[in-house]
Amino acid sequence: MGICLYLASTEGGIGFNLDILETNVLNLAIILGVLFYFGRSVLGKMLSDRRSGIESAITEAEQAAAKASAALAEAQQKLAQAQAEAERIRAESQTNAQRAKEEVLAKGKADVEKIKAAAAADVSSEQERAIAQLRKRVVAIALERAEAQLQDRLQDHNMQERFVDRCIAQLGG
Template sequence: MTMLWLLATEEGGFGLNSDILETNLINLVIVIGVLIYFGKKFLGSTLTSRRVRIEEAIQDAEARKKKASSALAEQQQNLAQAKAKAEQILAEAQENAAKAREALLAQAKVDVERLQASAAQDLSSQQERVLRELRQQVTEMAIARAKEQLPGRLNQDIQHRLIDQSIAMLGG
């Protein structure tokens, strides 16, 4: 207040001070004093609340980082388990394929042996049938020829001897 009185009395009342350096310095001191006096509580509470919010945001970010890290570790573990399971399934599939291949080869071998045995049996039965038919034809031809030649070669005396031999063979 004494400053205002000095400004007013120096020139004979209130007026404009034309000294720029002096007036700016005084104005700055007044503004800074007012800001410190009135803004101390406001600025302090604002900065304190802002600091609290920043600290909470940092803590929240750190918590989210920890949570994300644990989720990442869990997902990496799940991925490793999935890869191991996939490798196990692949190994089992290869093993099953090898077993199936061997079973198919064994079954094919059995089928081939059965077909060979069946073919051999069919061949044997065909040979027997052909031989039987040949014997029958030869027998029929021999009987037919004998019937043709028999009447001219058979006389009364030969017929009696054949009958006697037949009776003797029968046990009479």
């Protein structure tokens, strides 16, 4: 207490110091001392908590990046497989389409050949039928003419006798 009394007597008593520079430096030193003494453990704990939070966030971000990278690689692999499958399906469909086209063309060709053969057979049978009819008609006309000529010749009595004689002579008599 002696210091306080001494200060009070020399300064003119207890009062407020209005010199801003002296009071700010003194107040700042007191606050820093109190903060350093009491706040060191709290501030250290806060900083270590913050540090561990940041480290865990970085670790989680790295894990998420690794997972995302793995998912991207898997997705790219699936895309490549899907593209390969699509290309295989496209090539197979083109092959199938070409094969179907060739089969249709071959069947069409075979059908055309069958139709041509059937038409040729029809024409041939029609031609044969027409030839047979013509032959019958020619034979009938020839027989009619021969009969008519024979009738004319047989009407003559002398001619009949000579004809009969000739037939008998040919028969051997």
